[in-house]
Amino acid sequence: MYICDLYDKELKYYCQRYSNNSNPAFTDQEIMTIYLFAGHCQKYFQIKDIHNFASEYLSSWFPELPSYQTFNLRLNRLDEAFRVLSQRLISSFMPADCDNGISLIDSLPVMTCAGRNRQGKVAREITSKGYCSTKNQYYYGLKLHALTLRREGKILFPDSLMFTPAEDNDLTAFKQLWGDHICDTRIFGDKIYSDFEYFSDDKKQKQNIEMFTPVKTVKGQSEQERQSRKAYNDLFSSAVSKIRQPIESFFNWLNEKTTIQRAQKVRSTKGLLIHTMGKIAIAFIYLIF
Known part of the structure; x- marks a missing residue:
């Protein structure tokens, strides 16, 4: 109905x-x-x-x-219909306990084939070759970028979900998809989102956003300077990683519910779009019930 x-x-x-x-x-x-x-x-x-x-x-x-x-x-x-359905499910049934002041961001690979020397032959117009550091694996496919809202003691809820070709850098995708549109939040991400120049005081004042990531080693930094800040950097990195850990659980939950990460049996562009948009709709249709 x-x-x-x-x-x-x-x-x-x-x-x-x-x-x-x-x-x-x-x-x-x-x-x-x-x-x-x-x-x-x-x-x-x-x-x-x-x-x-x-x-x-x-x-x-x-x-x-x-x-x-x-x-x-x-x-x-019906790929476009499933895309709109997914948007409506997420926007219409957002839980009341979402913390709009804290966002977590990361990406999940959606693989049409995997292997360093494999050549993707499906949906070439929207897929590309990428590398998944978590699995230490090269693959062809897409990336699912998730900007999620924190929920105390519960699984995260997506504020926005986007797909890009696998080769797209996560930070570049963030700048293109959300950089100028989000405001009034603190964002916790992986080291790849570390960009002090982009997330400057000027951007903080205009949009009231801050990006927190584990401390990234500065190229050319002396060993003495690195050791002098090691204790602080380790504690800060551990704190950020602890806060952003739930987004890993969110991706695990999404993959267990739908097997969205495995798209090896897809044979067309429209089939891949159904695989992605349809699986998101399957995962969040539970909100109605």
């Missing part, structure tokens, strides 16, 4: 047809409902598994269910 209501209000404008088959017997609402139900409730994430489950157990609810090939084709045309 939620999908049907939102589709009639908004989603239909992102997947509207202008052909003689503009009102098919098996509707877009039914496709989205099956995809979300099978993923959220049954933990089926492969399109073939979702179709088999619907065909075997949900035939009385969806008597016009088409063949797997048609179902897959129709689903891949």
Whole structure:
């Protein structure tokens, strides 16, 4: 019912047809409902598994269910609808206990293939080669950038989620996506977000934002100076890492709920968009219930 209501209000404008088959017997609402139900409730994430489950157990609810090939084709045309759905789920059901004054930021690789010498052949127009330092692994795919809000004693909640090609630097992506738009918050990130020149006193005064990262070694710094500040730097870095640790838990939770990081079986650009946007919708559809 939620999908049907939102589709009639908004989603239909992102997947509207202008052909003689503009009102098919098996509707877009039914496709989205099956995809979300099978993923959220049954933990089926492969399109073939979702179709088999619907065909075997949900035939009385969806008597016009088409063949797997048609179902897959129709689903891949709904990538924009799933993107808007994900946005609405996050913006409409934000928990009241989110701390708007503290934000945590990081990125998660979404891999279409992995390996130093592997060449990605899927969705080349939106993917690229990147390196995941956490896994010490080269891969082809996307990066999911998450700017999240802190919640005391609970899993973080995303304020904004963005995808970029894997080669994009996290700091550069932050500057392009959020740098001039966010205000009145303290941000905790990894060392890669350390840029004293960008996060200057001038930016602090204009937007009231501060970026806290573990202390990054200064190139050319003498050993004597490094040792003199070692105790302070270690304590500060430990404090920042402790505060930003929940974002790792957030990514682990998202990956356990949806396997969003593994996109090796995707075979097209639209399929990759469904894999990413659809998985985010699956993860946050629980907010309604």
